[in-house]
Amino acid sequence: MSLSQLGASKSVPDGLSGRAARGGVLTIGGQAGRVLIQFLGLVVLSRILPPESFGVYAVVAAVFALGELLRDFGLTNAAIRSEHLSRRTASNVFWLSLVIGTALALLVALAALALFVSGGASDLSLALALLGFCFFINAAQSIYQILLVRGLRFGALALTDVTSQIIGLAVAILTALSGFGLWSLMAQLFAISATLLGARILAVQWIPSWPSRDPSIKPMLGFGANVAGAQVLGYVANNADTFSLSVLQGPVTLGFYSRAFQLLTVPMNQILSPLTNVFLPILSQAAGDRQRFSGAIQRTLFTVGLPSLTLLIIMSTQANAIVSIALGEQWRPSSGVLAILAIGGCFQVFGFAGFWVFLSAGLGSELLRYNLLTKPLTAVLVATGASLGAEGAASGYALGLFLSWPLCYLWLAKRGHAPVVPAFRSSAVLTLSGILAFLVGFVLASATAQLPLIISLLIGAAGVFVSLVGSLMAWPLGRIGLADSIR
Numbered sequence: 001m002s003l004s005q006l007g008a009s010k011s012v013p014d015g016l017s018g019r020a021a022r023g024g025v026l027t028i029g030g031q032a033g034r035v036l037i038q039f040l041g042l043v044v045l046s047r048i049l050p051p052e053s054f055g056v057y058a059v060v061a062a063v064f065a066l067g068e069l070l071r072d073f074g075l076t077n078a079a080i081r082s083e084h085l086s087r088r089t090a091s092n093v094f095w096l097s098l099v100i101g102t103a104l105a106l107l108v109a110l111a112a113l114a115l116f117v118s119g120g121a122s123d124l125s126l127a128l129a130l131l132g133f134c135f136f137i138n139a140a141q142s143i144y145q146i147l148l149v150r151g152l153r154f155g156a157l158a159l160t161d162v163t164s165q166i167i168g169l170a171v172a173i174l175t176a177l178s179g180f181g182l183w184s185l186m187a188q189l190f191a192i193s194a195t196l197l198g199a200r201i202l203a204v205q206w207i208p209s210w211p212s213r214d215p216s217i218k219p220m221l222g223f224g225a226n227v228a229g230a231q232v233l234g235y236v237a238n239n240a241d242t243f244s245l246s247v248l249q250g251p252v253t254l255g256f257y258s259r260a261f262q263l264l265t266v267p268m269n270q271i272l273s274p275l276t277n278v279f280l281p282i283l284s285q286a287a288g289d290r291q292r293f294s295g296a297i298q299r300t301l302f303t304v305g306l307p308s309l310t311l312l313i314i315m316s317t318q319a320n321a322i323v324s325i326a327l328g329e330q331w332r333p334s335s336g337v338l339a340i341l342a343i344g345g346c347f348q349v350f351g352f353a354g355f356w357v358f359l360s361a362g363l364g365s366e367l368l369r370y371n372l373l374t375k376p377l378t379a380v381l382v383a384t385g386a387s388l389g390a391e392g393a394a395s396g397y398a399l400g401l402f403l404s405w406p407l408c409y410l411w412l413a414k415r416g417h418a419p420v421v422p423a424f425r426s427s428a429v430l431t432l433s434g435i436l437a438f439l440v441g442f443v444l445a446s447a448t449a450q451l452p453l454i455i456s457l458l459i460g461a462a463g464v465f466v467s468l469v470g471s472l473m474a475w476p477l478g479r480i481g482l483a484d485s486i487r
Helices: 016-048 051-072 075-081 087-117 122-150 154-177 182-204 217-248 251-286 290-317 319-326 334-360 364-386 390-414 421-447 453-473 476-486
Strands: none
Touching: 016 154, 016 182, 016 251, 016 319, 051 087, 051 122, 051 182, 051 217, 051 251, 075 087, 075 122, 075 217, 075 334, 087 122, 087 217, 122 154, 122 182, 154 182, 217 251, 217 364, 217 390, 251 290, 251 319, 251 334, 251 390, 290 319, 290 334, 290 421, 290 453, 290 476, 319 334, 319 453, 334 364, 334 390, 334 421, 364 390, 390 421, 421 453, 421 476, 453 476
């Protein structure tokens, strides 16, 4: 298949909105499958492996997340929003990604060796050393993801993603039942990366040429560097809890915290992050028309915000039931953490919408400056709270997300000159309606505490949904947003 067929140019015909809508449906459907698989893995593996294994793996996962940001270097987003992507440029992106991935693999291996020599945890040092292989594999895969996104081939993206998750989970369960402990989680990570690479090569059927001089790579590197810097700052804030609890509280407390955090991120990040592939092309196309851009931002916010807030409020008010049903009674200490994190997740949704605006408007440098202000603040709040335990760390994280929400829209309006005032009003309406839904969910959770957990959960979920939709209907802006979401 030729590169032009895969979206060598970002120029898309007038049917963009229809294709993007179908892409959104396919992406959400694929991510729903992925969430289901990961949730199944969360339930099954939590009953096989001890908290210590998840505590050690939480550190590995945090290092992996940072490595992935550095490995990508913002090139994926830069290439997706690029006006044109020639075969030569695509090939150069492939080789550049591979060089960065290889360098990271060697760097992590050296750090793991230093940790082992200094007398650090042997399991952790070996796991970190092996982690480098994933960086190399994912570096090779990134260009195929870019080409699929530019070609709006969201079905292929979803299918390959879900397939890799199924194979990864099967490997993890088989190795966990065989007594491999921590290494079953590592095997899952390798299986997912390798399967994703193979499946997307088959889907794209494109082989890169040798690297060559290409002036078009320079602006992509500049934009990518700003985005990568902003994402690294976001990483510091998002993983301050893992490192702080690891140092201050130990692997057991971290294990309980990480299970609650994963219960939150399985449905949220696995939906919000991939939706960047859908909304970034849409918003980028609208960015040249201020009125059209404003409307697109507002519709995006309601489309993503309504289902996300419904889920998060249910998770917060029904945390005890969700943890007990999903993980088992032995994980009950995780319920308080989940309730707090889910509240913060509501404002994370608004932050994601702002992130898409920064990218689509080409505001990479402003995104970096904004994150220089907000992410260290969140990291300090998390580290301070971690001294009080897992719930303290969760409270610091939620508070940081809450404070970042109005700052994001203010920054976009004042520094980026983006038309986000209507979007801020929409997020405020969603927030006020969400507060009412939370109170209803909290009352229902208390009133049904003596009922079977699944009955209590269903009653609480229904109450949250009805009260959230009913409250939105009381606002003119809420009624418009609901209509846009349905369409």
